[in-house]
Amino acid sequence: MNHNHIYHFVSLQFDHSKKEPLYRQLYEKLLEAILSHNLSPGYPLPPVRKLAASLHINIGTVLSAYRELERNGYILTRRGSGSFVSGGAGLSSPPVSFDFSSPSDPGLYDMAHLTLDPAVFSAATLRSVVNRIIERDGSLAFSYTESQGYKPLRESVCRSLETHGILSSPCDIQVVSGSQQGIDVAARALVHPGDFVVMENPTYPGAAAAMRSCGARIIDIPTDRSGISMEALEKVLLKFHPRLFYATPNIQNPTGITYSQDRRISLLGLAKRYRFYILEDDYMGGLYNGNSAPPTLKSLDTHDRIIYLRSISSLFFPGFRLAFLIMPPCLAPSLKSIKQITDIATSGLTQRIFDWYLREGLWSSHLSSLRQACRMRLDFALDAAENYLPQSTSFIKPAGGLSLWITLPEGCSAEALSASARQKGFLFTPGSSFYIRQPSDSHLRISFSSVSLPVMEEGFRLLGTLCRALDRTQRSASI
Structure with missing residues (x-):
């Protein structure tokens, strides 16, 4: 590697009279440049x-600054190759936080989390099912299953998927x-340190966190009411050759959009042409408002480019x-191995x-009764x-799901509104939580999943x- 670029850094100056450590000063100067x-x-x-030699400082000082930049997602270090800037220009940004738990303060009305009202679940039915399973299987019901999953369940899942056009x-499960x-x-x-991963923008922060934990450099693609921009995606594919695209084409989190059929077909065509995989997260599978569910990408996949992910507990007992994955055959060995290493078995x-x-x-x-209840909500x-x-507020009518994505009037801060609402006893989610970089402060995600109708209206x-x-x-x- 050519190291003549060192001249970019020799002008850095440090204030030795400050109490702030030199490594922190270096970190802040490099961060500002990034x-x-x-x-x-x-x-x-x-x-x-x-x-360190060019700045006349200790090697440990530079090493500490680099480690801090890497920990916060601004640079990526590859053994044998060095450290590279990863933040900005659609790539990685500092880690985001995400929390699935309900608020600990019982005095708050939760319109932030996508947690279903416990009243929609029949505890009596669950108790009866558990008792019958124990009568049938005895203590075996509490033993380990094979790591890939309980085979009778995998068979049942396959039969269920046939009704949605997934063979x-x-x-494969x-x-x-x-x-x-x-x-x-x-x-x-799929992801190794330095690999590019494409994600929708905005997107689910838990997915971004998982990609970053593997050293991914994330490229975000804007969305509209019909899905991601295919023009922007193809430019990224030509330039960066990503390994994976994480997508929620049905009732996207957080916007609630559902991809048009044209976008789905175009996306699958690009996956085949550029040989990348799509992780299709059907997290709200089954919770649609129409007479039939929108098609999944997996039901249209004829070249095994889709890893299909379906949550069960989010619509059951959280x-x-x-959940389960449908694995392309060529990826099955590595997916099964990693699952086994992670926790042996579910x-x-x-x-x-x-x-x-x-x-x-x-x-x-x-599901039928849940769809009816959520459609009413x-x-x-x-x-x-x-x-x-206000009339200047806009929102997308989703095809289902448990939330609305609100675009606020110009000049309204989602963070400020959320803080004021909390003081009044209501929790809303600022949209900034869902952006890969350059967070927008003009959106809110409002959940209607667990509060009563009078509380929702209030x-x-x-x-x-x-x-x-x-x-x-x-x-x-x-004025």
């Missing part, structure tokens, strides 16, 4: 020893302990942590419970948003009031 794009993505940083066999583990297993099987009892629900028709009945939320939010009324109050404050300040 964020201002003076150091562009892929730019090679000088070797530790060479930079698979039990050997890998049971995992929740969709987050499914994302992590796929990432670890604490059960249950709970055998949980798998037996869901298998019983599938075989006895209880799952179909549960969605219609109520849309009416409340129309009635209480939440939208409060949001409208806060929007108008903030707008009046800004107008007064500008």
